[in-house]
Amino acid sequence: MSVTTYPRTWRRPPTMIRDARLRYALYAGILVYLVLAVGSVEVNWARVWEGLDRGWRFVLGFLQPDFTSRWRDISQGLVESLTMTMTATVAGVIISVPIGIGAARNLAPRPVYYLCRGIIALSRSLQEIIIAILLVAMFGFGPFAGFLTLTFATIGFLSKLLAEDIEDIDEAQAEAIRATGASWWQLVNYAVQPQVMPRLIGLVLYRFDINFRESAVIGIVGAGGIGATLNTAIDRYEYDSAGAVLLIIIAIVMAAEYSSSHIRKWVQ
Amino acid sequence: MLTVDALTKTYKTGDKALRAVGFTVPKGQVVGLIGPSGAGKSTLIRCINRLVEPTEGRVLLNDLDVTALPAAGLRRARRRIGMIFQEYALVERLTVMENVLSGRLGYVGFWRSFLRRFPETDIENAFRLLDRVGLMSHADKRADALSGGQRQRVGIARALAQDPELLLIDEPTASLDPKTSRQIMRLIVEICAERGLPAIINIHDVLLAQQFTQRIIGLRAGEVVFDGDPAALDENVLTRIYGEEDWTAMRRAAEEDDAAERDAAERMAGMV
Numbered sequence: 001m002s003v004t005t006y007p008r009t010w011r012r013p014p015t016m017i018r019d020a021r022l023r024y025a026l027y028a029g030i031l032v033y034l035v036l037a038v039g040s041v042e043v044n045w046a047r048v049w050e051g052l053d054r055g056w057r058f059v060l061g062f063l064q065p066d067f068t069s070r071w072r073d074i075s076q077g078l079v080e081s082l083t084m085t086m087t088a089t090v091a092g093v094i095i096s097v098p099i100g101i102g103a104a105r106n107l108a109p110r111p112v113y114y115l116c117r118g119i120i121a122l123s124r125s126l127q128e129i130i131i132a133i134l135l136v137a138m139f140g141f142g143p144f145a146g147f148l149t150l151t152f153a154t155i156g157f158l159s160k161l162l163a164e165d166i167e168d169i170d171e172a173q174a175e176a177i178r179a180t181g182a183s184w185w186q187l188v189n190y191a192v193q194p195q196v197m198p199r200l201i202g203l204v205l206y207r208f209d210i211n212f213r214e215s216a217v218i219g220i221v222g223a224g225g226i227g228a229t230l231n232t233a234i235d236r237y238e239y240d241s242a243g244a245v246l247l248i249i250i251a252i253v254m255a256a257e258y259s260s261s262h263i264r265k266w267v268q
Numbered sequence: 269m270l271t272v273d274a275l276t277k278t279y280k281t282g283d284k285a286l287r288a289v290g291f292t293v294p295k296g297q298v299v300g301l302i303g304p305s306g307a308g309k310s311t312l313i314r315c316i317n318r319l320v321e322p323t324e325g326r327v328l329l330n331d332l333d334v335t336a337l338p339a340a341g342l343r344r345a346r347r348r349i350g351m352i353f354q355e356y357a358l359v360e361r362l363t364v365m366e367n368v369l370s371g372r373l374g375y376v377g378f379w380r381s382f383l384r385r386f387p388e389t390d391i392e393n394a395f396r397l398l399d400r401v402g403l404m405s406h407a408d409k410r411a412d413a414l415s416g417g418q419r420q421r422v423g424i425a426r427a428l429a430q431d432p433e434l435l436l437i438d439e440p441t442a443s444l445d446p447k448t449s450r451q452i453m454r455l456i457v458e459i460c461a462e463r464g465l466p467a468i469i470n471i472h473d474v475l476l477a478q479q480f481t482q483r484i485i486g487l488r489a490g491e492v493v494f495d496g497d498p499a500a501l502d503e504n505v506l507t508r509i510y511g512e513e514d515w516t517a518m519r520r521a522a523e524e525d526d527a528a529e530r531d532a533a534e535r536m537a538g539m540v
Binding site: 170172173175176177178179180181182183185186189190191194195197198 | 358423
């Protein structure tokens, strides 16, 4: 009777690139590229040294934030930013839900699908700041341009993620509803909506806090809100007021973060 | 009555799932559809309500040619065909009642269903069905809070809420334990008898099929290789459907299962 001997060593076979020589050549290539790329970055050390001082004053401003002397500007900017964020998120959701449904391959007919994917690609390819500059030029300084910018950006973000979520639903549930003779709208309402709702709510909350942070950034290019206040403070070298603004932004984003995780748990 | 005539399905990949399948199911008959995995059982029952579009052939439901219907007509035809699924296919986040009422979607308009304002007769009937399947007290629970057997009962109630003229049942017991499987099969057969409903049941478990159905159709590689009385299903026929295997061993094992189950049931009864 013969006894079969089995190997006592085993190594995971390479899955992506089979040829060992090609693999090592690729590693070497990446390394060379990285070294050259880092080497090509020009750093003016004298300027960095000068800037350190200014940076330090900024940090000091942080450590001694001044909420009071510019409080009127800060509170006004804050209210503007929150209004902008709220309205833009709501408007963005209202527009992106139908676009998201249209961009789901398993629900929409081909032409609608391509149209909606096109809208999403357009919205996602243009960065908030670029849109903000364009809209400020069109509608003048102020929060209205900011509202439009954030709405536009929200559409790309929410529609895309919603569409992907709809494409990932459990098809069996949709099939069962379809088998009852339900119409397309009923299918969306009974089979799709219950499955994607918790995630949609989570995404909306997430987008709310992205929009708030973005409102600070686009304010710098003239779209109103807390960003405008921050920009003014930095321009006037009032780093203590700027620090106060940044601390407020951090506090609000953290509050949004905690409340959204609670709400998400609750809607599960 | 259901007539399937020369039904053929060729998938885009070129796979022939069904080859000229034909049979007639009269009122009140429960048919077990057996065959190995990939024989086309699922495709066949989905071709009947056109969840899968057949390539050739006809499906007649009481003289209505289902295969020739345009979209709106197809929806009207689908509401007359109840379907029960393998993994229950309940909408998990909806309540039991909503799942049962979703069987009425083909009959009510969008806004009524959106606002969950179903006609009173529909609601009354939904409660009656829940009572029939023994889930009266679970109406307001979410579907994902139920056990497997309970979920399948909701699936049955949903199909019956359609007031169907035909039941299509896809592997109703594949995710259930042997005892619950028998209870579910018994419930299905009883309900079909009560209402004179014809039913086609896709089923893996040959013994369960023999025990509960009045007629068996054996499918192999998309063709009907057996159509007849469950009692006529002997080793030769099983080999024709599934290929070579020791069928007596399977039968012995199942008898032991049954004996153990009976024994357990008697002991339970003794304890009470």
